[in-house]
Amino acid sequence: MIDQHWDTDHSILTVRPESALSTSDFAALARTVDPKIEHGEDLAGLIIDAPRFPGWDSLGAMVSHFRFVRDHHKHVKKIAVVTDLPIAGIAQHLVSHFIAAQIRHFPAGQLTNAEDWITGGAR
Numbered sequence: 001m002i003d004q005h006w007d008t009d010h011s012i013l014t015v016r017p018e019s020a021l022s023t024s025d026f027a028a029l030a031r032t033v034d035p036k037i038e039h040g041e042d043l044a045g046l047i048i049d050a051p052r053f054p055g056w057d058s059l060g061a062m063v064s065h066f067r068f069v070r071d072h073h074k075h076v077k078k079i080a081v082v083t084d085l086p087i088a089g090i091a092q093h094l095v096s097h098f099i100a101a102q103i104r105h106f107p108a109g110q111l112t113n114a115e116d117w118i119t120g121g122a123r
Contacts, residue, residue, distance in 0.1 A: 001025060006032055010119050011044040014111070020057035026064040030072075037075045045078040045118030046101070051108055053085060073099035080114035082106045 002025040005014045013033060033043060056062040079101045106114045 002029065004029065004032060007115075010115070011036070011041070012047060012115065012118055013043060013045075014047040014049060016049040017052075017054050020054050020061075021065060022057045022061045023064040025061070026068040029068060033072060033075070037072070042075045042077060045080060045115075046076050047080045047082060047111065047114050047118070049111055050081065050083045050085065053083075069099065073101055076101045078118045079103045080106055080117060082108060082111055082114050084108040 001017075001019045002021060003016045003018055006012075007014070013029075015029065036043065056065065079099075081103065083105070084107055104114075104117055106117075
């Protein structure tokens with residue numbers, strides 16, 4: 001399950017994986033962001049607040065995750081990954097070659113710093 005919070009004032013979607021990710025999680029995310037994209041607006045930012053990564057509940061969920069990224073990355077200006085997971089730095093470097101958004105890693109607990117980076121401090 002992915003908990004999500006939509007900050008409409010700043011066009012920031014914050015997601016927090018809480019259990020193994022499923023295909024329905026990515027369908028729910030699409031229902032949140034697609035209407036905005038269909039109206040010609042991009043997201044200022046996506047914050048992934050992940051103290052841990054719970055994995056996927058199936059191969060189909062992993063494929064849904066990759067499709068979601070492929071279909072939406074051009075509509076997100078900045079992605080902040082808030083975690084202490086050791087893989088975060090490597091993942092940031094690798095993923096930056098495949099998506100259009102700027103990506104930045106923040107240590108766990110620095111959600112406010114991530115929001116400030118996305119908004120340029122204008123919150």
